[in-house]
Amino acid sequence: MLSVYFAMLKSAASYVARGRQLPAWDMRLQAYCSGLRHYTRILFPVASDENIDTMDFDKIHDWLQTHQMPTTELPPEIGNLRELSIRVSDIDIDCNGIRGIGLAEKPLLSLINSDNSGSGSSRVLEYELIAPWGVYEKFGLDPLITATTDNIALEPRPLSSDERVILFFHGGSYVAGSPIAYREPLGHLLHHVGLRAFVIDYRLAPRYPFPAQLHDALIAFNFLCKQGGFRPQSIVLLGDSAGGHLCLSLFLLLRHISKEGGGGDWHKVAGMILLSPMPHLTICGESLTSNAMHDYLISIPIESPTMPLRLFYRPGVKCTSEYLQELREPILSPLHGSLADFPPTMIQCGAAEILLDDIREFYDRLKHDNPETKVVFEVYPDMVHMFHRFLFRPESKQAFEAVDKFLQSI
Numbered sequence: 001m002l003s004v005y006f007a008m009l010k011s012a013a014s015y016v017a018r019g020r021q022l023p024a025w026d027m028r029l030q031a032y033c034s035g036l037r038h039y040t041r042i043l044f045p046v047a048s049d050e051n052i053d054t055m056d057f058d059k060i061h062d063w064l065q066t067h068q069m070p071t072t073e074l075p076p077e078i079g080n081l082r083e084l085s086i087r088v089s090d091i092d093i094d095c096n097g098i099r100g101i102g103l104a105e106k107p108l109l110s111l112i113n114s115d116n117s118g119s120g121s122s123r124v125l126e127y128e129l130i131a132p133w134g135v136y137e138k139f140g141l142d143p144l145i146t147a148t149t150d151n152i153a154l155e156p157r158p159l160s161s162d163e164r165v166i167l168f169f170h171g172g173s174y175v176a177g178s179p180i181a182y183r184e185p186l187g188h189l190l191h192h193v194g195l196r197a198f199v200i201d202y203r204l205a206p207r208y209p210f211p212a213q214l215h216d217a218l219i220a221f222n223f224l225c226k227q228g229g230f231r232p233q234s235i236v237l238l239g240d241s242a243g244g245h246l247c248l249s250l251f252l253l254l255r256h257i258s259k260e261g262g263g264g265d266w267h268k269v270a271g272m273i274l275l276s277p278m279p280h281l282t283i284c285g286e287s288l289t290s291n292a293m294h295d296y297l298i299s300i301p302i303e304s305p306t307m308p309l310r311l312f313y314r315p316g317v318k319c320t321s322e323y324l325q326e327l328r329e330p331i332l333s334p335l336h337g338s339l340a341d342f343p344p345t346m347i348q349c350g351a352a353e354i355l356l357d358d359i360r361e362f363y364d365r366l367k368h369d370n371p372e373t374k375v376v377f378e379v380y381p382d383m384v385h386m387f388h389r390f391l392f393r394p395e396s397k398q399a400f401e402a403v404d405k406f407l408q409s410i
Helices: 002-016 027-043 049-054 057-065 105-115 118-122 133-138 179-193 210-229 242-260 308-312 319-325 356-369 392-409
Strands: 077-089 124-132 167-171 194-202 235-240 271-275 343-352 375-380
Touching: 002 027, 002 356, 027 392, 077 133, 077 179, 077 210, 118 179, 124 133, 124 167, 124 179, 124 210, 124 343, 133 179, 167 242, 179 194, 179 392, 194 210, 210 235, 210 242, 235 242, 242 271, 271 392, 343 392
Parallel strands: 167 194, 167 235, 235 271, 271 343, 343 375
Antiparallel strands: 077 124, 124 194
16 A cells, blocks of 8 residues: 555654654664554544444455465575464364353354354364474484475474474454464574474454454364374463464463363463463553554554454444453453463563553563462563564564573473
């Protein structure tokens, strides 16, 4: 869109004429933030519940999919990848473990039943398996093997009894994003940590609203443990933005299954990495306004039915007091529930992002509820939401190195 480029050019001109908005910014970051902020306003125009009955959410979904995040490629010097899929009907989910999880119970059970009957039985959940070259070196594998059938680093099974792997959920406000959009930034992170990653292509809203994403995350975790042969203790949950929120929701569900459904130690994962996570759906921190002029992530009134969170949870339903109360359910807003029994967790965010105060509040609660567990919180000066994707910035590399250091410590 030409208007996006004009916004970037205007920002670059402002940089030259008036200087940088924040001390650590360069012209490129300033222009990118302006362009992304302008683009977000185009994607999510403010609307009113007065017109909600006339809105076609399928058309909104199609519009968003035609304006997806740009695709990226895994740099050849970083590693190798393989596109794979899970036949959903092959995954046996114990429905008894789902019962009692709150407002997610009925729709989750409905989705599970749908996958096991009729046309749903043919559904597949696609994912990518990325293996950095460091994994080949660590396990003595030949990186020159090109045939995927002989390349065991690209097979969904453990390379050793104690191998750690990452289960990654991408961001995009639950309405955008894909594994291919994250190949390059995630590849650079994996290069630093030296672990394989399973990158899940979960369903997107509004065509597939909550809890479709949580359902796909549970399928992926079940697949790794039951079909793949990985132990929960060898899996690191990693997500950015909405993907971080999905990590939290999945963990709460696994904890419920472990304690209420007889799932044993299913929630005893190796750790959790949350990059600029969305800790709950009732964002209200002061940084929502104080950082609005810097962050490219914009604040859209919850009263607008086209704002991402409204598209994610019950699209087409008016924003009543009952609706707002439902958003506080722990499975949707983990901050409002018990955060006890969490695994070692690292949280990273930027000091200039609108979610800063809500992320800090979540960290404080997490630390309070887990006094004996390692919980690390890092705030990068002058950085915006998911600055990790700006690979031209030194802070991105610094953050990846910090993730590696954290994983080695747990």
